[in-house]
Amino acid sequence: MLGKLLKYEIPAIGRKLLPLYGAWAAASIFLGIGLRGFDSESDLFSVLTILLYVAVTVAVIVMSVILIVQRYRNSMLGDEAYFNMVLPVSMNEHIANKGLSALIWMTVSTLASLVSIFLILLCSGSLFDVFPEFIKGIREIIAEVGAHWIIVLIELILLSILSSAKSILAIYAAITIGHQAKDHKTLASIGAYIALGMAESTVGNIFMRLGWMFNFGRFDNLIEFLSTHEFMTSQILMLVLFLVSIGLVAAYFFICKYFLEKKLNLA
Secondary structure (H helix, E strand, O other): OHHHHHHHHHHHHHHHHHHHHHHHHHHHHHHHHHHHOOOOOOOHHHHHHHHHHHHHHHHHHHHHHHHHHHHHHHHHHOOOHHHHOOOOOOHHHHHHHHHHHHHHHHHHHHHHHHHHHHHHHHHHOOHHHHHHHHHHHHHHHHHHHOOOHHHHHHHHHHHHHHHHHHHHHHHHHHHHHHOOOOOOHHHHHHHHHHHHHHHHHHHHHHHHHHHHHHOOOOOOOHHHHHHHOOHHHHHHHHHHHHHHHHHHHHHHHHHHHHHHHHOOOOO
16 A cells, blocks of 8 residues: 555655756756856856756755655645545555655655756866766775775665655654644744754764764764774674664654554644
8 A cells, every 4th residue: 555655645746846856957057058158257147057056956955845844744734634544554654655755755856966966067068077086086985995885885875865764754753743732833843843853962962972982983974984993893883873763763753653643633
C-alpha cells in the first residue's frame, strides 16, 4: 500500500516543483551568459541575470519547504485527513509516505542545484577552468582518506540521507505537536520545532563531549579526522554518528505516530 501512496504523493509535489526546476535551469543559463561578459557593475544584463538567479533559487528553496509542510499538514492534520484516516493504511505507512516523498524531492533538488552550477559554468565558459581544479581537490581528499575512501564515501552519503530524513521528520513532529494547541497552532509548531532543535543540540553536545575518547575534538572536520586515525577507529565514530542519527529519526517518527494515533483532533 505504501507504493500506491507514493505514486500519488510524489507527482503531487512534482507538479509544483518541476516548473520551478525548469525556471532554475533557464536562470542558470542566463546567468552563465551574463557572467561571460561581466566586467563591471554597470553591466545591466549581468546584474539582472544575477538577481533573476537569486530570486529563482530562493523560490525553489522556499517552495520546497512550504510543500513539505503543506502536504503533511493538509493530509494528516487538515481537511484531507478525514479521507486519509479511513483508508486501509497503517499510520506507519502514512508517515513513511510523507517522509519518503519529501526525501526524494529534497534529493532531486540537490541534484538540480548541481545541474544549475554545471549550466552556469558551461555557459560562462569557466567549466574547463574549474573542472581540473575540482578533480584535483577530489584526488587530494581521496589521498588523505586512504584506500578505504569508497567505504567512507558510501557512509557519508548514507549519513546525508539520514540527516535529511531527520530534518524532515523533525518538521513533521513539530507540526504534529503544535497542532495540539487550541489556538495559534502555527506559533505552537514553531515553538515545538525550536524546542526539538534544542533537545537535539543537547544530545549532540553530550556525544561531542564524549568525543575525547577518540580525540575528535581537536579536528576541524570529519575528513581531517578520517585521514588522521586508523580505519577501525574512524569506523567507531561513523557507527556512533549512524546510531545517533537513526535514534533521532526513530524518535521523531514515534512522536508523529503517537500524537496521530492517540491525540489526533481534526475539529
